[in-house]
Amino acid sequence: MARDIDRKLRVTAAVLGAVTAKDLAAAFRRANPVTSFDVDRAHKWIQGRARPRESRLYEDWAKVVDLDRPGAWIADCELDDFIEVICARHNCDRDMLERRLESSRRPTAGQRQERNPSLAGTYACYSHAWSPYFRGQIVRGEFSIAQQQGSQGLLACYSERLPTSRLHLEGPLEVTGRAMHLDLRETDGNAHMLFCLFSPTPPASVLAGFMCGATIIDPDAQPSVTRMVMVRLPGPSMRLRSATAYLPPQTSVAADLASLGLPIPNLAAVDHGVGGFLAGNQSGGLDQVDSHSYRALIDLFNPIWLAGATAMRGRVGEA
Template sequence: MAKTIGHAIDVKLSLTAAALGAITRKDLALAFRRANPATSFDLERAHKWLQGRSKPREMALYEDWSSLLGLGRPGAWIAECSVEDFLDAVCPKADAERTAMLRRAEAFRGTGHRERPDGVQELVGEYACYSHAWSPYFAGRLIRGCLSITLPASSAQPRAAYAEALPHGQLQTEGPLTLTPHGLQLDLRDPHAGAQLLHVLFGPSPPVSVLGGLMCGTTILGPERVPSVTRILMVRLPAGGRGLATHDAYLPADASVARDLSGLGLILDDPDEADRRIARFLTGSLRPGIDQIMAADFRAVVELLDQAWITRNGQAAGS
């Protein structure tokens, strides 16, 4: 009987998806078809390959794989090399740190487990959230909150929790996360205090360094509850960072968000430019009666923070 070729195919395919920025298995299949329209890579078999239940038998597919990544190596090398050697070859091509590649690959391998929505795994993490204070006692100030997105092992539904350390106590809300083709929504509530916050956000894009959009609810700290809305920016913090402060949610007047992020473990190459882009996103200039965020303002922040995440996250996470 002929030997079945292939070593750690599930891991290497996941790393390939991470290198290409593929979020779903469909994305990976499309990438193979772009490399070779006649490729034998198909979704049905890819499900089995990514589960480790079988391996590709056709050497031609490994040749397509090598061409796709631009490795300049024969397909047989991809089939039989170690995961370490594969990482050594792919990371420079993707301009990514090994730790970041492994994290993205692990997220990709989880896609489809328990029928979770595609792309949800990339969202998992802790975010520092910056928005305008609703309280009349802190008018004109920014407030920092904390968003945590998790994937409970017992549920197919991702969960989000948003908290603010207010002067009179902790605001703690939680609830479901819904990812749609049109964006991301969080419907979060505090069952004890009755607070409810609805977040309507731009759709995320890899590596999901930042989320942004609108937060709606009513004032928490003030003489009366007033319907309110604010722009909000949620910046992912590096794993192993120093975490969010548990006090002083209200930032000082004229505070630097970039400096605050630095204190939380995220280093930016150009803090002044980061502050300018973040301030434009959080304020904007729109016609009276409507707040509709310009996509270009959000994209400007995403581009800057994506670069910081890709180039700095591995170092910050280990510091």
């Protein structure tokens, strides 16, 4: 199954210096004058709303990026592997490429700015590892919320890049007066996780609560639950999508968030706040998150998010 096509196309455009979908289509036509790559469909592919189905188009893609790989490899490979091969082939510094990608997604003057940010966006998620092979480590995942096509509802996606494969779950998001509930399932597998989070309030800079499911990298499938903190990022992050899920021991969550594009003015305060929430309390078989713990996270991240939003509006106004 083709995966991460939207991000792979953006990587391709960044390497080629293609500014628009029209530029990208021109590159495909140079590789194959009768290519099926066209601008209208390219917009949907780049936005992640559809994926190319013709195998020939992937063969054209291999020619566009000048890779000694079959088109099927581009469709099926992990995003991280695609970036590594592209950077090696074109002698491109990976950090510079990712900065170029992030820069290309920043809004320009005249683009609509969201006055009251909704839940829609990308979040970096931190929770405890369930696998016995990574006991005591923190897992970093990607959580995104977007409007469902043809519906007023929201679609939630959670993913982790595990050592064995990429885990991707999705499902509807439901917010009641008391909590946010998620029932997420793997689209091409058997993984299934449930989330119960505090009901968010604007600007939704941070979400938090519990994630429940069964271990994946384990000789036995053990029912498990972990506290989770989801921190909203300024925008989609290529590094978040491609980096491995298991963070090394003693990793600073604050420094990790900074590497994902979220300005952190006080690293120690963020590490203390997130670490304290995840640690919970020792109360036998019951783990309940009190509202004061969540409020402390809101008080920590709302100023960070609002400061970043203000800075972004300032940059747009100066453009």
